[in-house]
Amino acid sequence: MTISEENYIKVIYHLAQVSPKGVSTNAIAGTLDTKASSVTDMLKKLADKNWVSYQKYQGVSLTESGLQKAKMIVRKHRLWEVFLVEKLGFAWDEVHEIAEELEHIQSEALISKLDDFLGFPTVDPHGDPIPNAKGEMVKEERIVLSEAPLHQAYRFIGVKDSSAGFLQYLDKQQIALGATIIIQEREDFDASLSVLINDKVLSLSQKIAENLFVKQG
Amino acid sequence: MTISEENYIKVIYHLAQVSPKGVSTNAIAGTLDTKASSVTDMLKKLADKNWVSYQKYQGVSLTESGLQKAKMIVRKHRLWEVFLVEKLGFAWDEVHEIAEELEHIQSEALISKLDDFLGFPTVDPHGDPIPNAKGEMVKEERIVLSEAPLHQAYRFIGVKDSSAGFLQYLDKQQIALGATIIIQEREDFDASLSVLINDKVLSLSQKIAENLFVKQG
DNA sequence: AAATAAATTTAGGCAAATCTAAAAATAGTT
DNA sequence: AACTATTTTTAGATTTGCCTAAATTTATTT
Incomplete structure (x- = not known):
């Protein structure tokens, strides 16, 4: 398996989490920063090798063996x-x-x-x-903080967006994995939250709260 | 720098240790298991990028910047x-x-x-x-065991041949880096050695002895 | 249901790294 | 010095992964 093939398989795996019925050519092209025509070429190759099932114009999904390959790449990455x-x-x-x-x-x-x-x-x-x-x-059972009810103790267990920019914002606010979060108030106007994180009061915009995974307890 | 370019630079670096005046196309081809014509192609590219100095038919050597690149690859490898x-x-x-x-x-x-x-x-x-x-x-100052004088205490500090086969032979004989070696006798007929390694007597063929780096003490 | 827009595929090409086969240069030998 | 053998290079092709531009299919509007 070439590096390029691995990258396609991995991207299809990640995109399939959001659109399980079939990943579009354009979505793949966007993620990999290539052109749709290049994606079409590669999808044919991947289909020949039986890592994806692909029908023209109908999007693509991983086969069982493709899924296994994808998981091994994700395993290594993590x-x-x-x-x-x-x-x-x-x-x-x-x-x-x-x-x-x-x-x-x-x-x-x-x-x-x-x-x-x-x-x-x-x-x-x-x-x-x-x-x-x-x-x-x-x-793990988890929800995004933006959808959590008030006054309950949650533990911050993951990020939805793992871009450097977002992670650095969390560092700056001293919000680290494992922190305890309680929502004190949800603003009607902009859905921003007033929260208690490790006993400190903070205000989080909806955009931030949407990208924090929490679980009860 | 592509992986292929890095591999060429690294091979030229290693081969230059043995033939410092210029590395031959065939030597590179042999090491990389490619054809001489492929090597010629690549040497032109490397010369264009100023990592090697190359004159048709005259072999190739690393430039200062090529040497630096090579050392960084070796550094990473080791x-x-x-x-x-x-x-x-x-x-x-x-x-x-x-x-x-x-x-x-x-x-x-x-x-x-x-x-x-x-x-x-x-x-x-x-x-x-x-x-x-x-x-x-x-x-480090080092010599091959096959050229060391008798009755002196040496320390085994490196292998010349690092192929799996040779290393496994050393494992089998329980000869590990750091071992103390004293040559007791050198056979005239086949240049094999009778040695004392960590207080055990062993017989080493010339071929083995040629691939063991030792230093005094 | 046409007409338009968007997404996708096809066709034809390009660059990197390789190959084979033939030509050219160098080295070795009589 | 001439001939032969070896090494190296050139010429032309192939494969992979990508591209642009044009054609086709699907989706969305009017």
């Missing part, structure tokens, strides 16, 4: 992110690009030993689940 | 090998192929933090020196 943050001391907003390269390293043994070395983590530094060697992962 | 052995628990005969992939990961920050994490090692698991961030490395 394990490397844990390594970069936990062992090398990178900040959580610095690791994505490096992991994009590392995820294409081919050795099975490497990933297995890395997993062991890291203590078999189940989530990456952004709270995303890490598939195990079989591709299984625990999807 | 640091990753240390990581694989010291942190992930790979054997010294298992790491070469994986490091061949890892050496092409592009982040400066990654290598700098990896170096730090590993405690700024100066040699890799095979005893080869690791260039620092500036490209400097300490070349």
Whole structure:
């Protein structure tokens, strides 16, 4: 499997989370920053190799074997992110690009030993689940803060948007994974929230709140 | 710099250690397992980019900037090998192929933090020196065991041949880096050696002895 | 239901890195 | 010095992954 093929499979996997009935050519082109015609070319190749099922004009979805491949790429990406943050001391907003390269390293043994070395983590530094060697992962029950009811204690367990900009905003506000959040008030006008995070009062815009995954407790 | 360009630069660097006046097209082709015509093509590209000086039919050598690039690739390769052995628990005969992939990961920050994490090692698991961030490395005074005089205490500090086969032979004989070696006798007939390694008597063929780097003490 | 817009595919090309086969240059040998 | 063998380069093709421009299909409006 070439790096390019891996990138397509991975992107299709991620886009399929949002549109499970079929991923569009344009969506892939947008994500990979290529042209739609290039995507069409590649989809034919991927279909020939049986990693996607593809019908002209009808979008594309992963086959069982494509899905497995995708999960292994995601597994590698997230394990490397844990390594970069936990062992090398990178900040959580610095690791994505490096992991994009590392995820294409081919050795099975490497990933297995890395997993062991890291203590078999189940989530990456952004709270995303890490598939195990079989591709299984625990999807924690979680909601976005913007939809959580008032006056309940929540734990901040993941980000929806993991762009450097958003992560740096959270750093600046000292909002870290594991923080306890209680919504005190929701503004009718702009849906912004007044919250108590680790006993400090903060105001969060709707856009921020939409990108914070929380769970009860 | 593409992965292919990096591989050429690295191979030229290694071959230049043996033939410093100019590396031949065929030697490169042999090492990279490609055809001479492919090498010629690439040498033109590398010369255009000023990483090698190349004159038709006269072989090739690295420019100052090519040499610097080569050292950074070697640095990355060897640091990753240390990581694989010291942190992930790979054997010294298992790491070469994986490091061949890892050496092409592009982040400066990654290598700098990896170096730090590993405690700024100066040699890799095979005893080869690791260039620092500036490209400097300490070349330890060393000789091959086959040329060492009798009855002196030597320390085994590196292998000349780092193929898996040779390394596995050394494992089987329990000859590890750091071992103390004293030559008791050199056979006239086949130049084989009777040696004392960590107080055990062993017989080493000339071919073995030629591939063991030792230093006095 | 046409007409227009948007999305997708096809056709034809390009650059990188490789190849084979033939030509040219260098090295080795009688 | 001439001939042969070896090495190296050139010429022309191939594959992968991408592109532009044009054609086609699907979706959206009037």
